[in-house]
Amino acid sequence: MEAKQILLMKDVYKDFPQGDLTVNVLKHINLNVSEGDYVAITGPSGSGKTTLMNLMGCLDTVTSGKMIFDGEDVSTYTDNQLSDLRLKKIGFVFQTFELLGQKTALKNVCMPLSFADIPKKEQIERAEEALEKVGLSDRMDFRPNQLSGGQKQRVAIARAMILKPRILLADEPTGALDSASGAQVMDLFSKLNEEGTTIIMITHDRDVASRAKRRALMKDGILSSEDTALVPLHRSGEGDEHES
């Protein structure tokens, strides 16, 4: 049985204005991610990885092309629709964790729940459960500056997973960690993927990338892969229509 398609990018371009010029950051991106996939995207810095990540995370909109998220064309979504989509269907994990310093681990995990207007009592229960799952039940009332890097990243993962998103997006999740805690985080990712979470990860690290099931390479704004199911080959001639 064919797995359900979650994210489809078809012929996507992303331009940024820079003074009078327009810079093509992403060119002719095709990507097809299905439910349960574990994808690693590697590539040198400046190749457009982060821009691709922002598009996949619905933080930004495409210049041209089509982006289908969970069966819906999001390229024409309003700001509020995109916010709600991020809240309910996407989990983010960042290189620098992005925890709020004045909040405890528990309160950090509660944030998406409060955006979803879930009652306070239920927020606490669910956040406690999520922190238990990442092995931090004894660190719930600690503030980020009382936690190690690995612990912080696990809090961030608990936060990303709290509303059971369709997709988990990770931008260099081990970039700021030592190899031991990096490995811990990667184990956690594998476990989440085994439980059915779709993961897309951006990384420099070949070892980290090797843990993913499928891999693609970003170079000069072009995404390529030997895995043609993941990155469908465009037919020749197509895509050259785009004015740059």
Place this chain on the structure above:
Amino acid sequence: MKENFLEALQEILSHKMRSFLTMLGVIIGIASIISIVSTIKGTNDRIMQDLVGKGNNNVTIALYRGNTPVDFEEGSISGVSLVSSGQMERIRELDHVEDATFFNHRESVYNVSAGGVLLDSGAIYGIDDHFLNTCGYAVYRGRRFVEADRINHNKVALLDSAASDVLFPGRDPLGKTIEISGEPFIVVGLIQKESEYQPAIENLTDYETYMEQSYGMVLIPSADWGITYLFDEPQNAYVRADTTENMSAVGKAAQKILQESVSSSDLSYVAEDLVEEAKEQQQLTASTNRLLIWVAGISLLVGGIGVMNIMLVSVTERTREIGLRRSLGARKRRILLQFLTESAVLTSLGGIFGVLMGLIMAQVISKLSGVEVGISLPAIAIAVVFSMVIGIVFGLLPSIKAANLNPIDALRRE
């Protein structure tokens, strides 16, 4: 909303020094307004009390010729018949009237003496049975006038302590004789103000005013007025209302009844409306102080601009936080409300501290200047609400700026 509020409070408390300095403008503005308003209220209460009298809600209704009270020394006055007992009863039975007295009097006397000693300053009254009660006097020694005094035209008199001190220095005046225009009167009693009618005396000016009022009072039965003055002299009246608020109405109603006795066109009974007079004086002080409130208002404006400035800094500082919240799925509106709540809570706290400081300042002013202060609850409520409004108005621009941050730029910012 509650969560927003708690989060805002947490954010404010995490920067105590900065929050306090930001609030300072609002605190000073609100504190000055509250202390000014309290002082106005205190002054107004005081004017009302001084002019109208504490607890003694007496309205004087006097016979006027044109705009001036009639001087009964001028001699016989035609065109006014004596107030009938029917009129008196009708006045006493008016709504809100506690008692009324009808009397003849001279404000300054030079015809009262005892053993060759002249009462150089004082007043003489020809009184009915209601006078002592209406004016709040009590006989503390001897007796009051009785029915027999009226029927027999007994020549008896009551003195207050000021008069007895002058006429009988160091001696007991009871049973002694005083002369009024050469006619002998026997002193049968001594009177004093009942304590509940004592005016508030807090400084020297009050004391002097009080002493002038209580300078030498000689009372004789109204039946005896004709012995020393004219039998048909028109009477004035004191009418005591149940409350200060009812004084004006009671005075007008009684004035109307008394006016029935007047047939001359240039004479009229006039109720001396002290309440109106007090209100005019209050307005005068209030209008000077209203100017001060505007000045204090400027410090609130400056305070508001300070709040806006700090909120703008705070938005810049917390760009990454905003970016994170947006990427986790917070709508723009939620960011807007977060910052708006923070700003409103900040200035409301400033308002509350300002009110407390204002009340303390008002007490200090009161101690230093002797002006009483009154606490106005509506003013306090308005001050707190107004400071919240300042937070919302001046927090709007920074909040909109925060809400409109692009999440990508916000996250990228180091």
